[in-house]
Amino acid sequence: MAETTAWYFGNEPGHLKALVGDAVQMDRVIGRSSRIMLVAGPKVADEGWAPAISVVRSVPHTTLVMSPKTRSVAAGEDIHPDAYMNVLEVMDRVRDPYWKGFDGGGRYDLIIFVGMDYYFASQMFSLIKHFGYGAKSMSLEPRYQPNASYSFGNLNQKLWEEEIEKLSKLLGGDD
């Protein structure tokens, strides 16, 4: 994995930056994580995220939490999250060392975000980086998020769609 520049030029946080990965590398990171939380933000409604959410959700030991606004999208796509919660409220639990997760099974070691405005996601990744008690974070958006632990680089729409498709296949066990 290599480094690149933040999508917003002004969003460089310091030297501790996300590793840039492709679908294969993201699949490996997901595969070696033992407890995953996928956080779907309010924009999943607009951006056709449903298929990818379903695939990541199917990975064992994955908890799905969605922004309350996405309830109708989830219902329409037959997605059944473990919880609906505002993203900040989820993060308030992530920064709590005694939190046992939505299922009581313990803390999550990988938190993946999809469907959020770039700058908002950036802040949430920063929160995990500094106050997440060692949890790693991953962005599956097409714009490099330096505050995450792992992120795609800055991809155009076509390349990004290809990466997501490849990741879905890898996670689904197709390759």
Added chain:
Amino acid sequence: MSTTRIKADEIETSMGKIKGLEISVGKLISEEWDEACGPTPEPSPLDLRKWDQKLLSRYKPMYAPFCDMCCLCTYGKCDLSDGKKGACGIGIEAQQGRIILLACCIGAAAHGAHGRELLEKLIKKLGPDHPIDLGDKIAVEAPMVRLIHGSKPKVLGDLIPALEYGEGELMNLLSAAHTGQEGSAVDFESKALHVSMIDHLFMEIADLAQMAALPYPRGEADAPLIDIGMGCIDSDKPVVLAIGHNVLPGAEVMDYLEKQGMEDDVELAGICCTAIDLSRYSKAAKVVGPLSKQLRFIRMGVADVIIVDEQCVRADVLEEANKLDTPVIATTDKICYNLPDRSDDPIDDVVGDLVEHRAQGALIRDEEMTGEVAVRVAVELNKKGHGKRLTKERLSKMATRCTKCGACLRACQCDLDIPTAMERASEGDFSLFESFYDQCIGCGRCETACPQHSPIVNMINAGAEEKIRNEKSKMRAGRGPVQDVEIREVGAPIVLGEIPGIIAFVGCPNYPNGYKEVGEMAKIFLDRRFIVTASGCSAMDLATYTDEDGKGLYELYPGDFDGGCLSNVGSCVANSHISGAAVKVASIFAGRNLRGNFEEIADYILNRVGAVGIAWGAYSQKAASIATGFNRLGIPAIVSTESSKYRRTFLGREDKEETWELYDARTGEEVKGEPAPLHLLYVADSKEDAIVAAAKLCIRPNDTSKGRQIKLTHYVDLHKKYMGALPEDLHLFVRTESDIPITMKDEIHAILEEKGWEEKNIPDPTLVERLVRGR
């Protein structure tokens, strides 16, 4: 109150000669106020630290650092990532608290300095004994001054000691941000809460001073309806544009126009809070809009002369204006743009230099002179015809230079697809640029990123030509404080919960999805008979929201402080009237003493007054201190995702029962409380989230069952409408069977049963042990 100094080189007395005598008496208090003083007149940060600790243990500050580094001293840059400390020993958490404190100090300083400038100038003009007379409907004229400073100002000069107290606190708190001072995030936050409380004091002083001295509305609900919008400015007339927050220079323009009988010949237009305050001063003044219109309106080349005063004025106004040969007059010591000080020059010389473009602008520290120079220059330049507006044809040609490098995209926080719009514009189609008009926040960052230096803001303006021409609506002029009589009317229904809440739209126009969301939210709460109030740029943007018939919210809803009404209290500094209204509920309705009694009043508001602020586009340090000041007073604020860049939230956890314990003031018993209000500073991740959260955050432990039924009806109904289901935390807010709205009994019972709900007592809630009766 006043400061007295006696100085004598030599005095002959019966005891002998006294040389070099100097006596200074800080304050002489002439006491005519018999209200008993509470424990904290002129509080220091430590006097209210325990209250802050109560709040901060319930609403633990949560940080999302903007940057991993500290760059504040020459030890650094220090990398604070991965648990590392800076060379001074500070860690990332305390550093965030420190940045918050700095932001709040800057915000409070802006209002404090604004207040001092107004007060000194108005005292110089009218004398220190000029009365503060807000009319017979406002007896509690200065709730924040009474509450915090512990004084009751009657004349302008009485505001000086309160201002001096605040300035002293500000200096002390700012010093705590120096390297090698505070090291605890919680104590940084306590200090931020303190200086933000001081900010509300400063704001009140500033607005009281101008209300006492200028012919503003005095709390009247039917303040005049003022023209607002880029389209309401008659560009055929000479146009004087005033930008900023200080009304005095613009007011002198209006006075000069009236003196010369030219009110109908020249347009006086304002942007940002100066505009709101000019519209309080004269209904002939026109409001272009909030600060997001600044660059766009300057680029239109409509203004013949631009006056800048202070706060939220773009740093490049002079550069931008000069591209169009528009002279700029700077009027305060806060913004000088390296312009020569022409305050002592003959007026004819200054006018001549500006009209003939021998000077780009001038610093004029005399408002009266500014008034005359601005009008004369505007008239002369309008005759000559000036400016180099870019035509659509020219812009279309410029668009062909776009290489689609995408630099604009990486600078635009609104995610506007500028490269595609550019491609279409190169073919003469500006429709995509037109569609950006409502979403763009007008920052111009895209242009500075563009290697071709394309004037993207002009392109959006060109696309939206028709829209801009028709951008005309009505804003109710800022009314100022809520009248005491209104508080008497609504006090009981608010405290008992029968008015479902007060929703205050405050702050700036840095909206993630366009300003329309603010209008949509306000309309929802107005139709549900919440009390809706507004200030600053939000008050202006609410005016821009119109219904299908083109009617604005201020035309559709009355301006009272009552359920189903929309009141505009005024500019930024008028935010103190919103906090003041909550304080007045405790004082006028509940009969609690205000004087030096902050903790008791904040405890009252937190537990009883269902008020929430929505700062949907907050961007500035002032917005940080305004919100944090509301928070210390027990009033939650909701911000948008953009404002997550403030780095800190105050969230409560409903599952941490121990954090909601409180005293039953009747018995003194410590009891389990409700998670209400659940949060103190909340980032809503969508407009829908904000709507539902606002209804929920109006819930207070003191609500009567009837009031709780009303509040739950709105919460449940809005949750179902915008989230598609019943709220999952509903059981936490039902205390007894009688709290359940009658029409929702069946569905709510099902949830209560599922959650194993049990009835709870309704306490007389307080967090402050000394307020238990009999203690």
